Amino acid sequence: MSGKTLTKAEIVDAIYEKTDRNRAEVKGVVESLLGLMKQAIKKDHALLISGFGKFEAYDKKARKGRNPQTNQTITLPPRKVVVFRLSRKFRAELNQL
Amino acid sequence: MNKSELIKTLAEENDLPLDEATTVVNIFVDAMKETLREGNRVEIRGFGSFKMKDYAGYTGLNPKTGEAVHVKPKRLPFFRAGKELKEYLNE
Numbered sequence: 276m277s278g279k280t281l282t283k284a285e286i287v288d289a290i291y292e293k294t295d296r297n298r299a300e301v302k303g304v305v306e307s308l309l310g311l312m313k314q315a316i317k318k319d320h321a322l323l324i325s326g327f328g329k330f331e332a333y334d335k336k337a338r339k340g341r342n343p344q345t346n347q348t349i350t351l352p353p354r355k356v357v358v359f360r361l362s363r364k365f366r367a368e369l370n371q372l
Numbered sequence: 373m374n375k376s377e378l379i380k381t382l383a384e385e386n387d388l389p390l391d392e393a394t395t396v397v398n399i400f401v402d403a404m405k406e407t408l409r410e411g412n413r414v415e416i417r418g419f420g421s422f423k424m425k426d427y428a429g430y431t432g433l434n435p436k437t438g439e440a441v442h443v444k445p446k447r448l449p450f451f452r453a454g455k456e457l458k459e460y461l462n463e
Contacts, residue, residue: 279407280407280412280413280415281407281412281414282416285403286399286416293395293399294396301396304382304388305400307385308382308396308397308400311378311382311385313419313456315373321373324375324401325374325375328449332461356458357451357457359450361448366448368409369446369448370444
């Protein structure tokens, strides 16, 4: 394991190499893609990328919490959270050994 | 929304031919899959990050039959939503 991390810049580079666009254009398209993905998760509550997985947004109810430092009881507000569910196909690919 | 709808919307919003939008989405997804397959991390600022987690094998019980089942060790990606995505969802 080399411990390298894939970032947005590397994704932009990989796309730049395969298209006739300049880097700024590619960066713009990648930002637009991420914006659309966020929108889909928010509006449809789900974004399905076949062969990879599904991002799902669901509601968490308000619950009582406690500040562990002051022991004060607080009410945590209801909020939306995102989970990623792995596609069966990709899961099998990751564990074929 | 699914992948083909995402590609179509990306093409429309950016005045891109459909095949180019397809290339963009495929390279993006394939790069993430390849990185995770190698056991490395993915970090997309504003969206979220993925890392691979190893799970040890264990002997479990089939709740219906009470039979012992051996669950093999596995590795699965774990996604954490980024700050911006969390805030955007809760706006």
